Amino acid sequence: MVKFDYILGELRISDNNVNNIDFVYSKSDFPDPTEGVIILENDRTYFITTNIDLTGDRLVGGSNTTILGASSENCSLTSTGLGVGVPLFETTWTTPIRHITFKDVDTAISIDGTINPPVALDWTGVNFLNVPNVGTINTCDNFIFSKGALLSSKGLVFTGSVGTIGIDNSIFVGNGSIGNILQIDTSATITRRFRLIYSSVVAFGSTVGIDVNTSATVPTEGYILDTVNFSGGGTYVSGVGYLDNKVRWSNSRGIINTSEIGNYYMSDNVTPTVISSSAVPVKALGTTTANAINQKFTHTDNRLTYVGGLDRDFQVSSTMTFVTGSNKVVGMYVAKNGVIIPSSEMYAASGASGRAESIHIQTILDMTNGDYIEIWIENETDTTDITVEFLNVIVKSLN
Numbered sequence: 001m002v003k004f005d006y007i008l009g010e011l012r013i014s015d016n017n018v019n020n021i022d023f024v025y026s027k028s029d030f031p032d033p034t035e036g037v038i039i040l041e042n043d044r045t046y047f048i049t050t051n052i053d054l055t056g057d058r059l060v061g062g063s064n065t066t067i068l069g070a071s072s073e074n075c076s077l078t079s080t081g082l083g084v085g086v087p088l089f090e091t092t093w094t095t096p097i098r099h100i101t102f103k104d105v106d107t108a109i110s111i112d113g114t115i116n117p118p119v120a121l122d123w124t125g126v127n128f129l130n131v132p133n134v135g136t137i138n139t140c141d142n143f144i145f146s147k148g149a150l151l152s153s154k155g156l157v158f159t160g161s162v163g164t165i166g167i168d169n170s171i172f173v174g175n176g177s178i179g180n181i182l183q184i185d186t187s188a189t190i191t192r193r194f195r196l197i198y199s200s201v202v203a204f205g206s207t208v209g210i211d212v213n214t215s216a217t218v219p220t221e222g223y224i225l226d227t228v229n230f231s232g233g234g235t236y237v238s239g240v241g242y243l244d245n246k247v248r249w250s251n252s253r254g255i256i257n258t259s260e261i262g263n264y265y266m267s268d269n270v271t272p273t274v275i276s277s278s279a280v281p282v283k284a285l286g287t288t289t290a291n292a293i294n295q296k297f298t299h300t301d302n303r304l305t306y307v308g309g310l311d312r313d314f315q316v317s318s319t320m321t322f323v324t325g326s327n328k329v330v331g332m333y334v335a336k337n338g339v340i341i342p343s344s345e346m347y348a349a350s351g352a353s354g355r356a357e358s359i360h361i362q363t364i365l366d367m368t369n370g371d372y373i374e375i376w377i378e379n380e381t382d383t384t385d386i387t388v389e390f391l392n393v394i395v396k397s398l399n
Helices: none
Strands: 004-007 010-013 021-024 037-039 045-048 051-053 058-060 066-069 076-078 087-091 101-103 107-112 120-124 127-129 133-146 149-151 156-168 171-173 179-184 189-202 207-212 223-231 235-239 247-250 261-266 297-300 303-306 312-323 329-336 346-349 357-367 372-379 387-397
Touching (some): 076 087, 312 372, 329 357
Parallel strands (some): 037 058, 051 076, 101 127, 107 133, 149 171, 156 189, 207 235
Antiparallel strands (some): 004 010, 261 387, 329 346, 329 372
């Protein structure tokens, strides 16, 4: 039976130990330190009930150590006098943490998952307050961080092999000094994904919000930002950018979101397309200009080449005006990799004076990296040349 005592008006569990749970009201409720190190027991939960100062000592977790608190607003860990670069908490084991604030130390954590793998870190309601170097997570199967915060803090670094970094409903506020709030370093390998969703990143001064080193290994579209609000006026993202095939950024503010879109156009063209055979489609000739907002496409004259990382379905639409001989029937097509797409076929006839006419076409097709589209035309009537005066082509992803 659990017994309760009132001590100075505070409700306490009398034996401070119920079913492998230690309720921590002060530093003395932890195991005794040895040379500044408090070694937490295996398979034990430590329930922090208030703000605890370890007065220069630090915590080392055991196998399946769990750290809980009632609320990160009034349950915290700090260690006055802890040295620079010395982590307040370190472990080589799986460690769930809930509703705790680590605060007012130089370095909060050090996780080394290479020693006792696999390591899973499921943290909810965990805050870091006034911590200039939050610390390093070196190798883990999962880091799941929900409803937490870095406040006037930076330097949460991932290195080694990490399966999933999943962060949601959290806020990250830097301290303005040089460094990154979140960092995937040069030697990191993300085997599944780095996903930050429904969160806010506030970077001001010299602090960078998120840095994913260009040498880090990240799967195609495995760097995910979804509905993230960036503010503060500083540098929000560095390293891997929105044009890289590693990223998938959507619905976010303060950064350029990724998309798969291409557009080019031609105006007042005077270069004729030579028609050698009637009713035989050929590529329309002329100098085209790419739109500055194109993503995941490269451009040459009358050609867009898809350079995205994943196979996708696209809608292609195009409008052109042309001049040719009088009373000629002109066909227009989308061609993929030099082969016309029958579903895109459309015709228009020139007038008696050969005046400019317009044709609009569209179709849906799939594209993989390296595929390209062009606009082809034909003269159904005879071999009179055709000049495409104006042309506009749009390719956009459907998924």
